[in-house]
Amino acid sequence: MTSVTSTAAPAPLPYTSERHLLAWQWLVEEAHLFDRQRYTDWLGLLCEDIHYQMPVRVTTAKNAGFDRLAGMSHFDEDLYSLRKRVARFETEHAWTEDPPSRLRHYVSNVRTFATDDPAELRVESYVLVFRSRGDVRESALLSAGRVDVLREAGDGGLRLADRMIEVDESVLRMQNLGIFL
Amino acid sequence: MVNLAELTRDIRSGMVPAYVYNDADLFTLERDHLFARSWVFLAHESEIPSPGDYVVRRIVDDSFIVVRDEQGVVRVLFNMCLHRGMQLCRAELGNSSHFRCPYHGWSYKNDGRLIGLPFHGDAYGGDRGLVKKEQRLLPAPAVDSYRGLVFASLDPDVVPLRDYLGDFTFYLDFYLNQSPDGIELRGPQRWRIKSNWKIGAENFCGDSYHTPQTHTSVVEVGLFAEPKANKRKEGALYFAGRGGGTTYKLPPGTFEEKLRYVGYPDEMITRMRQNWTPEQQRVVAEDGFMVSAATAFPNLSFVHNWPQINADGLIRPFISLRQWQPVSESETEVLSWYAVDANAPDYYKEESYKAYLMCFGSSGMFEQDDVENWVSITSTAKGAMARRLLLNSRMGLGLDDDVISQKPPSFSGPGRAYVGYGEHNQRSWLSLWSQHLGYSGDPAEHSPVPAGDAAGEGDR
Numbered sequence A: 001m002t003s004v005t006s007t008a009a010p011a012p013l014p015y016t017s018e019r020h021l022l023a024w025q026w027l028v029e030e031a032h033l034f035d036r037q038r039y040t041d042w043l044g045l046l047c048e049d050i051h052y053q054m055p056v057r058v059t060t061a062k063n064a065g066f067d068r069l070a071g072m073s074h075f076d077e078d079l080y081s082l083r084k085r086v087a088r089f090e091t092e093h094a095w096t097e098d099p100p101s102r103l104r105h106y107v108s109n110v111r112t113f114a115t116d117d118p119a120e121l122r123v124e125s126y127v128l129v130f131r132s133r134g135d136v137r138e139s140a141l142l143s144a145g146r147v148d149v150l151r152e153a154g155d156g157g158l159r160l161a162d163r164m165i166e167v168d169e170s171v172l173r174m175q176n177l178g179i180f181l
Numbered sequence B: 001m002v003n004l005a006e007l008t009r010d011i012r013s014g015m016v017p018a019y020v021y022n023d024a025d026l027f028t029l030e031r032d033h034l035f036a037r038s039w040v041f042l043a044h045e046s047e048i049p050s051p052g053d054y055v056v057r058r059i060v061d062d063s064f065i066v067v068r069d070e071q072g073v074v075r076v077l078f079n080m081c082l083h084r085g086m087q088l089c090r091a092e093l094g095n096s097s098h099f100r101c102p103y104h105g106w107s108y109k110n111d112g113r114l115i116g117l118p119f120h121g122d123a124y125g126g127d128r129g130l131v132k133k134e135q136r137l138l139p140a141p142a143v144d145s146y147r148g149l150v151f152a153s154l155d156p157d158v159v160p161l162r163d164y165l166g167d168f169t170f171y172l173d174f175y176l177n178q179s180p181d182g183i184e185l186r187g188p189q190r191w192r193i194k195s196n197w198k199i200g201a202e203n204f205c206g207d208s209y210h211t212p213q214t215h216t217s218v219v220e221v222g223l224f225a226e227p228k229a230n231k232r233k234e235g236a237l238y239f240a241g242r243g244g245g246t247t248y249k250l251p252p253g254t255f256e257e258k259l260r261y262v263g264y265p266d267e268m269i270t271r272m273r274q275n276w277t278p279e280q281q282r283v284v285a286e287d288g289f290m291v292s293a294a295t296a297f298p299n300l301s302f303v304h305n306w307p308q309i310n311a312d313g314l315i316r317p318f319i320s321l322r323q324w325q326p327v328s329e330s331e332t333e334v335l336s337w338y339a340v341d342a343n344a345p346d347y348y349k350e351e352s353y354k355a356y357l358m359c360f361g362s363s364g365m366f367e368q369d370d371v372e373n374w375v376s377i378t379s380t381a382k383g384a385m386a387r388r389l390l391l392n393s394r395m396g397l398g399l400d401d402d403v404i405s406q407k408p409p410s411f412s413g414p415g416r417a418y419v420g421y422g423e424h425n426q427r428s429w430l431s432l433w434s435q436h437l438g439y440s441g442d443p444a445e446h447s448p449v450p451a452g453d454a455a456g457e458g459d460r
């Protein structure tokens, strides 16, 4: 198992290229939906065959050759399970988000790569999630890298086909993953 | 300071002082008495299948390397170098034939023996100053296992693990013994919550009452049908030995039909038929109960649910083990594993894993709502008013301590069982807890739990 960010890749598209700018804009708009908890709208940005994954990171010796747990993730989702998660938030009884969290997704370090498939882009980004619940409770942070595959849809827009989230903590300091990133 | 006599009296009467969920003095007592004398779960053998495989786990503040040595023996070694006290292994898991201390370079074989130290002759005059072969990492005072679950105790005189667990093993086997090869674990997911560790342990051992309310949303979206209020209250609550749990009532049918309803494929059902005792089979087939959540005292819990995992309505059960690892009186580290019958077909293992991820663990839809509640209880229990409040945990008892709860029409398992809602199990768990705080002699000899709550009471 290799680290997501160390995957050998060609140079990213120039930061001025139109395809890079479109991908970057897509990620910022997605973060906007997350922070407003407009999850049903977010589902509309996903491909039917979406694979949304966040492996468990572990602390291992330098020569171990892996830093993810085999066969265990925090998220390992298809469209069905993502829809269920969103449907749950849309009920009036998802207590964990009532009152709702105040969320801020900071997206940065966006790098866009062309792939063998002209309709797909590989997009790397960093995300830092700030989450505040209640009035006096300590806030929580979650830092991660992401590697996405964005696919051009018929309408000319981009859809998320694959997301691999590389979380930076082995023991999460957030009470649950009642959020997306 | 805690008044243990008063605390114990209150708890036996089913009135729980609210401060117990966030109190520094009690946490010290828990650490020095309860966790220093109990059997505490560390790892499952399937996590370290090959020689040299290790995981690093804790009992409160003490870090242990749980390692399979070159002879295949599982060792539990205190993770501290014998020389100047460096933390020897700083990874969470891995494979190694030996551990070398980064400070001065003492190195130990994976069975704990010191095999090398730099400049043995120059620094110590060889064996004249330090006899190398007599040195080994400090082992845990007691190590024992049950069906691959490795436990350790800081008390060298602790009773054997089987005697400690007692008749609770009858129920553990529904999770751990579905086939001759037992279970295999994946994980754990680890995360920290601002909750007292007791709340999760108590919840899993008997709180079926919270399910229709806390988990409404999961039922509403059609993920899991069973928690509906009318279904949940038909389940039995059992307590036996050092553990208790909740069950769901299954629809009428044979042993095979009931397990198919829960989502097990026929080949797994055939092995359960061969592997479970006649009494265990009767709990399912005739009494009609299927185990769900459970807790082995003090802090190892189990869960078994059967959600719908795809749009075609496929139902698959999953098993999770979880540990409520105390960090402080107001913080707990949750370690949550996915567990599955080692002989299950590959397609089943993947589908059941999917079921686990949707329901429990760091992102699980059940777990999310549970933790929100527990964090809230913990912060509310901190203040002066919580010291004046006795929480009502008397469900199932009348005002005269008479038992209102009904026994199941038939129940083939050991210990005590009631149908419907009740807090008998939480009272039993808390009574065990209070007995372990002021330890003197064998906790089993202490006076029993409230009327109607004694494990062992009731029809066999």
Ligand code: FES
Pocket: B081, B082, B083, B084, B085, B086, B101, B102, B103, B104, B105, B106
């Ligand atoms: S502390 Fe480990 S070798 Fe000195």
Ligand SMILES: [Fe+2]
Pocket: B210, B211, B214, B215, B366, B370
């Ligand atoms: Fe729950």
